[in-house]
Amino acid sequence: MRNSFILFLVCGVFGDEVKIIVMEGHSVTLHTHLTDMKGVIWIIWSVEEDDLVKVLLVMSEGIIDKDFDDESFRDRLQIDQTGDLTITNIRHKHSGRYEAEITTYTGTTYKTFRVTVFDSPHVISAGAGDVKSVSVSERVSVTLHTDVQTHRDDLILWRFGDEGLLIAKHDKEDNKSSIRDDGMFRDRLKLDPHTGSLTISDVKTTDTGVYKLKISSNNRQTQYKTFSVSFNNIHCCDAVEALMRLVVTAVMGVAAVAAVIVLGYDIRSRRDEHKRKSPETSDE
Template sequence: MEGDSVTLNTDGEVKSKDMLLWIFGPQETCIAEIYNQNIFMYDSYKTFGDSLQVDHQTGSLTIRNIRTENAGLYKLLTIRKIIRGNSYKRFSVTVYAHLPVPVITTDSSSGQNCSLLCSVVNVSHVSLSWYKGNSLLSSISVSDLSISLSLPLEVEYQDKNTYSCVLNNPIRNQTKRLDISKRCHTYSDSVHCCGSTEAVIRLVVSALVGVAAVAAAIYDLRFGEVQ
């Protein structure tokens, strides 16, 4: 992950007469050299800043606070002076960006069904998935392009199952759990709401009619007394 420290191990000790060369990228740029147990760091500041460190005893290369632009192919060439024969090692390094938390939105809601959408933006090398409990329902993946992903899900409003949207790469994941009662508002909710309002209106009208009837009776009584 971005920000981690990564060590590329030589699995040995540097001999006094050995020469070790660390090479990076498609241009095969030499970034570090060990010769006669002296370490020489070459101008790689644009790519690595001051994050490179070489172990004096083993020659292992450590990249501190690694970034996505530090991903790629690393090569270690060891040239031995005393014993004939050189060794060659390759390290393929992939750096994953930090994962955002997925966002769940309501796409539409009608009848007893609710359509939802789980989304993430500017991601690469990830999979976006819907789970029902521990069971995978659907999934979509993206490789090396940084794009936005969306994955739909349709549920019933009365569904009591546990749903979650998971964004993951090979080493980390981010999970957003679905609360159906907060995300989905069905037609029955509206009817129930309107029914309650209608009941209040009827009660008020009935009260007004009762008051009007009492007022009319009092008026008739007084008018009769006057005559």
């Protein structure tokens, strides 16, 4: 087997290396450009990371003969009937040189791919989703509940504002979190790795706006959630109501004083009239 492998290397055709750049959490497909598997004995997919070559899977005559299921690629690899390899929910650690060794009855060809995975950018347009309105009061804490249970391979991203500013991130697979710690949200954000929920403490007026959540998984549909956070108008209504009560009280007070004055004037008028009539009665 060793000799035949060397023979294949000598007779093999090496194509140009295809460079692919992909963002973490996305999927990437490495194409063999085969139209069918006729005449193909096997396809061996491997990856070179840090000068170490690891076989990912072997496809023999259209059947996955061996899936090595490397821990870092667990549940991430998909291969179609033409040998194209798809890596789902990719991470930075999956950057490297990938190779497809395609062996047919006439020889062996190699297709190589240089995959570079970059971290989620600080600013990007976030995905859409149903918008949930959340009303908050100043100086309190509020939690944006995802209502989901995350899985061990999930990548959780929270973004803020229409421009999609990255404010919180958690990679469940590596159990690593990063929270934006600038002047705006300093020491006020907390991400729950079990649910992906985000808590904002000591809420300020500048915290109002749109928050967007993205949860990427290996073999599950990517989830998007959007929250619109705004200040409630309880305090405003309380102030208006208090002012209205004050005005009503003042009006009622003025009316009461006016009633007393009118009543006093009426009593005095009756008394004066009674005095005028009293002498006339005595003369008779």
